[in-house]
Amino acid sequence: MKMKILSTLAGIGILLLSSCEKYLDIKPKGYVIPQTVEEYERILNNAKMTKLLSDGIEKLADDFYNPELVKDNRIQEVDYRLYFWLPQPYTTPEDYSYYSYWNIMYAAIYQYNAILNGIDKATGATEERKKIAKAKALVGRSICYFYLANLYCQQYNEASATSDSGIPLVTSNDITQKLPTRGTVKQTFDFIIKGFEEGIPNLPVTSLTNFEINRAGAYGWLARTYLSMNKYKEAALAAEEALKINNTLVDYNTQYAVFQPEEGPAIYTPKNGHIFTRPIEQPENLNIVYYGYTRGMAFQYIAGETELLFEPKDLRRINLVPSYISNGKPYAQWDKKYMYMGYSSYEYSAGPATPEMHLIKAEGLARNGQLTEALIPLNLLRKNRIAAEVYQPIISTNKNAVLDIIYKERRRELLFKGLRWFDMRRLNSDPDFGFTAKHELSDGTFIELTPSSPRYVLSIPDPAITDGIIQNP
Numbered sequence: 001m002k003m004k005i006l007s008t009l010a011g012i013g014i015l016l017l018s019s020c021e022k023y024l025d026i027k028p029k030g031y032v033i034p035q036t037v038e039e040y041e042r043i044l045n046n047a048k049m050t051k052l053l054s055d056g057i058e059k060l061a062d063d064f065y066n067p068e069l070v071k072d073n074r075i076q077e078v079d080y081r082l083y084f085w086l087p088q089p090y091t092t093p094e095d096y097s098y099y100s101y102w103n104i105m106y107a108a109i110y111q112y113n114a115i116l117n118g119i120d121k122a123t124g125a126t127e128e129r130k131k132i133a134k135a136k137a138l139v140g141r142s143i144c145y146f147y148l149a150n151l152y153c154q155q156y157n158e159a160s161a162t163s164d165s166g167i168p169l170v171t172s173n174d175i176t177q178k179l180p181t182r183g184t185v186k187q188t189f190d191f192i193i194k195g196f197e198e199g200i201p202n203l204p205v206t207s208l209t210n211f212e213i214n215r216a217g218a219y220g221w222l223a224r225t226y227l228s229m230n231k232y233k234e235a236a237l238a239a240e241e242a243l244k245i246n247n248t249l250v251d252y253n254t255q256y257a258v259f260q261p262e263e264g265p266a267i268y269t270p271k272n273g274h275i276f277t278r279p280i281e282q283p284e285n286l287n288i289v290y291y292g293y294t295r296g297m298a299f300q301y302i303a304g305e306t307e308l309l310f311e312p313k314d315l316r317r318i319n320l321v322p323s324y325i326s327n328g329k330p331y332a333q334w335d336k337k338y339m340y341m342g343y344s345s346y347e348y349s350a351g352p353a354t355p356e357m358h359l360i361k362a363e364g365l366a367r368n369g370q371l372t373e374a375l376i377p378l379n380l381l382r383k384n385r386i387a388a389e390v391y392q393p394i395i396s397t398n399k400n401a402v403l404d405i406i407y408k409e410r411r412r413e414l415l416f417k418g419l420r421w422f423d424m425r426r427l428n429s430d431p432d433f434g435f436t437a438k439h440e441l442s443d444g445t446f447i448e449l450t451p452s453s454p455r456y457v458l459s460i461p462d463p464a465i466t467d468g469i470i471q472n473p
């Protein structure tokens with residue numbers, strides 16, 4: 001049985017780095033195997049390694065609204081299948097190549113494995129420089145497996161993690177080797193965490209740009225991983241480690257202007273000189289990760305329920321732009337909907353950032369009953385996001401009330417940052433915070449995703465199924 005993780009690995013997997021020379025462990029005609037540390041570093045630092053995400057992860061989430069979809073119409077299209085939570089959203093070779101996380105992540109894993117398996121024999125640099133490159137590859141590979149595990153495995157459950165199916169943990173870059181079986185969820189997450197823990201000590205604390213994986217960013221990814229496992233104490237500790245290196249929060253009171261159109265509500269807009277346009281200049285970012293299209297969910301509609309979570313003076317409304325239609329009249333009319341960023345769109349990162357770390361820390365402390373301590377990072381974030389003239393700190397001694405505020409803050413702060421689907425997975429059947437997810441249709445009806453639905457786990461692409469890789473239910 002040959003490696004079939006990618007439906008056409010040799011043909012499309014390496015295209016992740018199509019602007020670079022192509023690397024294979026076995027050297028076919030026209031391919032170059034890296035010989036020096038610098039050549040391996042070029043793989044790590046290639047901009048395409050930051051473009052890991054497909055917007056499908058957002059179109060599964062209940063923060064997204066698509067007014068164009070009609071039930072039973074165009075059902076083979078990816079957007080329809082995602083929005084209706086159908087079993088196999090990706091069905092064509094083009095879907096696999098450009099949208100499927102299975103293909104995208106394993107293609108990147110192939111590159112990280114090439115580094116991990118070859119750099120010790122590379123020439124032209126010190127052992128210390130090799131250790132740093134290897135550490136970055138370990139962390140990068142764990143990031144990819146983090147996404148795969150949280151899309152194609154059951155939600156982590158301590159009671160069933162040793163029996164629930166995991167994902168193939170590929171450590172070779174030799175495409176002729178036999179593919180590992182799926183293993184278990186526990187083995188998968190143990191492997192992910194091991195990669196972070198082995199890589200972090202050898203990473204630089206900071207880096208020249210936040211495109212590069214450094215220690216602060218790696219702790220951010222580790223915090224995300226533990227949170228996805230509902231390991232709140234460990235998540236809070238990892239978040240705190242990231243914040244020890246960078247705890248910057250931008251005060252949105254210094255970043256906005258107000259524009260009042262002739263029709264519709266007032267719009268918060270980034271003022272001249274704002275820090276949002278380029279992620280590399282955004283001091284809150286710990287590690288930059290892009291969508292395949294760097295503007296991510298720009299110009300996409302936001303669910304009405306999600307828009308209502310934003311208070312009128314919540315300055316994060318800077319990312320909510322009223323939508324207008326001509327409707328045959330001489331001037332555009334507000335259609336009562338909102339789009340993400342709209343005409344004020346800018347590139348943004350979906351990687352870990354300091355606001356998320358404050359929220360993870362707050363959630364971990366609150367879950368542990370440390371409410372006074374949990375309110376400190378929560379209120380610090382809100383103070384930097386709510387208009388100063390109306391800001392009031394949250395005061396509460398009710399654990400569930402504090403957690404409810406934290407979860408709403410996550411939806412506001414992390415809107416379209418690739419995390420809502422993971423929050424839906426871990427909370428949909430929570431005894432206190434469980435819910436039935438909904439996608440609204442333009443006729444006012446809803447598609448529902450019930451708690452513990454098997455659709456919270458994506459189907460593995462059909463071409464990847466083998467005797468050792470069993471399809472999800």
